[in-house]
Amino acid sequence: MFQIDAMSRTPMYEQIKEQLEKFILNGTIAPGEQIPSVRSLSLQLSINPNTILKAYSELDTQGIIYSVPGKGYFVCENALDIVSAAKYDKLDELSAVLADMALAGIPKEEILQRVNKAYTKHDR
Amino acid sequence: MFQIDAMSRTPMYEQIKEQLEKFILNGTIAPGEQIPSVRSLSLQLSINPNTILKAYSELDTQGIIYSVPGKGYFVCENALDIVSAAKYDKLDELSAVLADMALAGIPKEEILQRVNKAYTKHDR
DNA sequence: TAACTGTTATATGTCTCATATAACACCTAT
DNA sequence: ATAGGTGTTATATGAGACATATAACAGTTA
Incomplete structure (x- = not known):
């Protein structure tokens, strides 16, 4: 496990x-x-x-x-609620990472692809 | 500085x-x-x-x-190229974080908003 | 020469992480 | 009641990363 x-x-x-x-x-x-x-x-x-x-x-x-x-x-x-809430608290970190990647010239499409992939794994 | x-x-x-x-x-x-x-x-x-x-x-x-x-x-x-390349290497980490957040029930819209925000700060 | 620069080296202190070990108290099934 | 599981607390030890203190040596430039 x-x-x-x-x-x-x-x-x-x-x-x-x-x-x-x-x-x-x-x-x-x-x-x-x-x-x-x-x-x-x-x-x-x-x-x-x-x-x-x-x-x-x-x-x-x-x-x-x-x-x-x-x-x-x-x-x-x-x-479940507590763990979820903890993940919400990490959203600002995520924003910082995204800003870094935008600054580095990583295409927005590349990011969106990954977002979609992460969010389609549970829609079934 | x-x-x-x-x-x-x-x-x-x-x-x-x-x-x-x-x-x-x-x-x-x-x-x-x-x-x-x-x-x-x-x-x-x-x-x-x-x-x-x-x-x-x-x-x-x-x-x-x-x-x-x-x-x-x-x-x-x-x-510039080297630093950018280093950021590309962190994309897999990003995917892992996104998967976590999807699992935690964070709405996809919340994520997309942050992506848009990160990518509109430089389009001017 | 003086005053910057990088370079190398050693010793020290602190903190976090992980281990080793022990002892005590609680619960439960035999 | 005993045995064997559980959590709980405590102390000591070791390893490694991080940061400091300090010193000495060599290259560059005004």
């Missing part, structure tokens, strides 16, 4: 967060469902438990998952 | 690289022109010379600027 690249420039705990958020968005994990325990995911990925815990703790703080001591971690009911 | 945010998560030397590339793209600095010396920029920004040198060295390796010992650093003649 999870796949971590230890050589990546983005920290492992960030990769875990991103992947879990993606699983929530695409329905791989539903609200209320339990996610892999700190120790089991630690073993599965050959990663230190503290690294998993760091990812889970931050997701907990964001209100995306919650912990039940002795039982495990579960996806919050409103997790 | 240059403005560095020491508190930013992106390293100072990266910020310098990005800003210089932007200055080249928008014509603030033309090919063949001399850029601030390592020491002068170091003083101006209150940053260690080695940090400036790291940024310049990497831009040198990329073929965007070149050094003349005893004289200074200058912008390469084909700098």
Whole structure:
């Protein structure tokens, strides 16, 4: 399920967060469902438990998952809304990137093609 | 001219690289022109010379600027092409971001608006 | 010669990321 | 009640990136 690249420039705990958020968005994990325990995911990925815990703790703080001591971690009911809202917050970053690309002379058509491609993958 | 945010998560030397590339793209600095010396920029920004040198060295390796010992650093003649090409390489990243936003339910119209905005700022 | 320029080198400090390890408390099924 | 899973907290350690401090050497130019 999870796949971590230890050589990546983005920290492992960030990769875990991103992947879990993606699983929530695409329905791989539903609200209320339990996610892999700190120790089991630690073993599965050959990663230190503290690294998993760091990812889970931050997701907990964001209100995306919650912990039940002795039982495990579960996806919050409103997790989808929170993750979506976080993506909205990145729109300004997107605008900055687009401005850069426009300045670099990348054709608008090239961008529009990519937008269309991204938005046709779910219309079915 | 240059403005560095020491508190930013992106390293100072990266910020310098990005800003210089932007200055080249928008014509603030033309090919063949001399850029601030390592020491002068170091003083101006209150940053260690080695940090400036790291940024310049990497831009040198990329073929965007070149050094003349005893004289200074200058912008390469084909700098514009190289910087543009680098932006093209980031198109796949853009596609990934767009896919994320589509998955998060951000309306396509919202994206298209931003694309249009980015591409109308230079059509005059 | 003086005052710039790039170049190279070493040492130091700080922070983030990740690991190693341990201990404690809670829950649940046997 | 015990065993084995769970979360929780804590400390120590190591590696690497980033930035600083400092120095010395060489080339260019007025």
